[in-house]
Amino acid sequence: MDTLLYSVDQIRAIERAATSALPPGTLMRRAGEAATTYALELLKGRPTDVVLVLAGPGNNGGDALEVAANLAALGCKVKVAWLGGDGAPSPETQAALERAHAGSACFVDDLTDGESHCLVIDGLFGIGPARPLAGRARELVEAVNRKRCPVLSLDVPSGLDADTGAVVGPHGIAVAATYTITFLGNKPGLHTGDGCDHAGRVHVDRLGVDELQVAGVDAEHARARLNLPPLFAACAAPRRRNSHKGSYGDVAVLGGAPGMAGAALLAARGALFAGAGRVFVAAVGDDGAGIALDPTQPEIMIRPAAGFAFGGRTVVAGPGMGDSAGATRMLAQVLDGSGPLLVDADALNLVAASPDLQARLARHDGPAVLTPHPLEAARLLGVTTPVVQADRLESARELAQRLNAVVVLKGAGSVIARPDGEVAVNTSGNPGLATGGSGDVLAGLGGALLAQGWPAWEAALGAVWLHGAAADRLVNCGCGPIGLTAGELPRAIRAELNALAAQSRS
Ligand SMILES: NC(=O)C1=CN([C@@H]2O[C@H](COP(=O)(O)OP(=O)(O)OC[C@H]3O[C@@H](n4cnc5c(N)ncnc54)[C@H](O)[C@@H]3O)[C@@H](O)[C@H]2O)[C@@H](O)CC1
Ligand SMILES: [K+]
Incomplete structure (x- = not known):
């Protein structure tokens, strides 16, 4: 093609x-x-x-x-x-x-x-x-x-x-x-x-x-x-035998405010099944005690966001984060940091509402990926959703330039743009992904790739393609598109990522 x-x-x-x-x-x-x-x-x-x-x-x-x-x-x-x-x-x-x-x-x-x-x-x-x-x-x-x-x-x-x-x-x-x-x-x-x-x-x-x-x-x-695997497959190297969990990075999901734990847990599972060495949820809330454990995924470590050491970790900010003053403070802190960063969901809305957070994001001293859906993109650009959808490529480019980050504009044919104006249009996926939580899984997946050392552009391309390919895999075995659930995606993502890594060796 x-x-x-x-x-x-x-x-x-x-x-x-x-x-x-x-x-x-x-x-x-x-x-x-x-x-x-x-x-x-x-x-x-x-x-x-x-x-x-x-x-x-x-x-x-x-x-x-x-x-x-x-x-x-x-x-x-x-x-x-x-x-x-x-x-x-x-x-x-x-x-x-x-x-x-x-x-x-x-x-x-x-x-x-x-x-x-x-x-x-x-x-x-x-x-x-x-x-x-x-x-x-x-x-x-x-x-x-x-x-x-x-x-x-x-x-x-x-x-x-x-x-x-x-x-x-x-x-x-x-x-x-x-x-x-x-x-x-x-x-x-x-x-x-x-x-x-x-x-x-x-x-x-x-x-x-x-x-x-x-x-x-x-x-x-x-x-x-x-957007096809040749653009990013070289990053999916097979694992070295002489490696340990520290070799594959830490992902910290900043989110999961009381009543919104599911979004953070789905992001964390996305990160876990995409190979991050260790996965944390830094739970936003008064005392951070909203969630204690993910019983079906006890590998995920849940900590209060207040006092959490974000330094040296890849941060996935936004899933179920809410818009509290505490969430805003935490977000400002991670934007000021220098680690790899993926900004999604509520964190994007907070950025849209705050010129101060926008300036901090544009200055972020590390790889940054944003994953807005069209409404979030519209808020960030100060326009309406139909205006974003009327020219998805230009909208994504504009956002990438303004915020100095790689931008994934989600939706049919997700558009991935970087600040220099280069764009890619995704080829995988199906409408089964139009379900609650699938964006949280994508955010966690993108965070895991960043944590494993993929550059921001390749991490965004890879995450979007793998996410879509996982949904295609599920549909091919009868799990969708109608009724496909976000919780089914992480295992299918794991299968796709391992297939990609195996191919990159052959
Ligand atoms: N010129 C060439 O050498 C080649 C042209 N090609 C073909 O030519 C196409 C482009 O040709 P054109 O530039 O003539 O464009 P189109 O054939 O796409 O349409 C232009 C014509 O439609 C009219 N028009 C536009 N919007 C209209 C509307 N809403 N209601 C009614 N009429 C409307 C215009 O007044 C004009 O007459 C390509 O898409 C391709 O299919 C190909 O054959 C390749 C080579
Ligand atoms: K035609």
């Missing part, structure tokens, strides 16, 4: 460079051929049922018309719903339109409800749409989304923003594809936010455009990539 993710501006630059080096119409012809081959692969050969092709007014429509002409020439039954625009189509799209008309494809004005198709090819809009779909375009998308057959989107599901993964709005609509074949390079919007539900399985075809033709927009210039 192509793991670099290109912005629309970068794709346009690649397109310009390639177009100037190739005979006119080459890229569209190649896009049409690539999509035709992929469609036939999906259909396992020439279908007997009708393939429905939706073609829009721009070059995405041109790609679709190429596919329609190709499939018809191969003897497939093809119906085309063509949505002309206000202006004249580009010369390439006009040529593709004439090719499709000249063949046996049948042009239709409207979609007949109830008509069955073996495949819908969605070529209404690609990287072009600047405004929400309305009128006939909207009706076509609504009709396609009601269909039960597979849908193959060309380049981008129509109506989705390829940069952000948000449906172009307000009140927009986008095709919910089963598959997307995307051209010239992979795109972030296919892998995060709404994109996760709209793109289906993503296949990249570079249209034969090699690195020379994309000079100026190559790997070094892509500032986003998919």
Whole structure:
């Protein structure tokens, strides 16, 4: 899989460079051929049922018309719903339109409800749409989304923003594809936010455009990539035989205020099963006596936070921490320290509410990872959740820069960003993770990786990927996604981490 993710501006630059080096119409012809081959692969050969092709007014429509002409020439039954625009189509799209008309494809004005198709090819809009779909375009998308057959989107599901993964709005609509074949390079919007539900399985075809033709927009210039094990697996070294618990670091979870012990214990279990040498809960509360012992996990040492020696330990601040004055004081203390730090949940809300804590965090003299969900990110940025979700990559980047920390913006296609603007979009996981406590386990897991010496960026990438992979493992054995519980994650994380460490040796 192509793991670099290109912005629309970068794709346009690649397109310009390639177009100037190739005979006119080459890229569209190649896009049409690539999509035709992929469609036939999906259909396992020439279908007997009708393939429905939706073609829009721009070059995405041109790609679709190429596919329609190709499939018809191969003897497939093809119906085309063509949505002309206000202006004249580009010369390439006009040529593709004439090719499709000249063949046996049948042009239709409207979609007949109830008509069955073996495949819908969605070529209404690609990287072009600047405004929400309305009128006939909207009706076509609504009709396609009601269909039960597979849908193959060309380049981008129509109506989705390829940069952000948000449906172009307000009140927009986008095709919910089963598959997307995307051209010239992979795109972030296919892998995060709404994109996760709209793109289906993503296949990249570079249209034969090699690195020379994309000079100026190559790997070094892509500032986003998919998060996969090669980015962090080298940190998952197998254990040395001559080692002891002190070799794998201490994690202290600062949280577990009275009535909120569960969050801290889940984080602590996440840390324990991810290999931290020793795990503590530094329990916030008047006397710290809220929890004495985790009976199912007696390895976890529970101490009052007041007087706890945080120095030299990795601190996971936030799970069940509350917003008391004592919690705020403790948080200020750990932010002023120099150990590895992971800030989650209530600690993020305290930071959001306090310029003083923000300044201390930005000055923190050690590795720091923040794990906000979109609402927490919105509070930290002083905006609303929809604003965060409208551009998850930029929101994560902005937070990482402001707070000088690696930021994990959770949610479908979690985005991991670092202060220099580099971002990664996670590839593992499923909606089973949308359950109380799963974020606490992620925080503990991230803390354990930091405690074992992983740098902040790799720890964040590794934690997010392992957390998702653990959920995928559970779903594969029937434990979810519906009803997956956070408490089941730590053992599955352990299995994934050990598999990763074993692979890194082979
Ligand atoms: N130009 C090239 O060389 C290549 C282009 N390719 C295809 O071309 C696509 C980009 O083409 P375009 O830049 O023409 O963009 P699109 O085809 O995505 O859409 C642009 C067109 O849609 C109209 N439009 C935008 N939003 C609309 C809305 N809400 N309602 C109705 N009309 C709307 C615009 O006025 C314009 O006519 C790519 O996604 C890709 O599929 C590929 O064939 C690769 C090569
Ligand atoms: K499309």
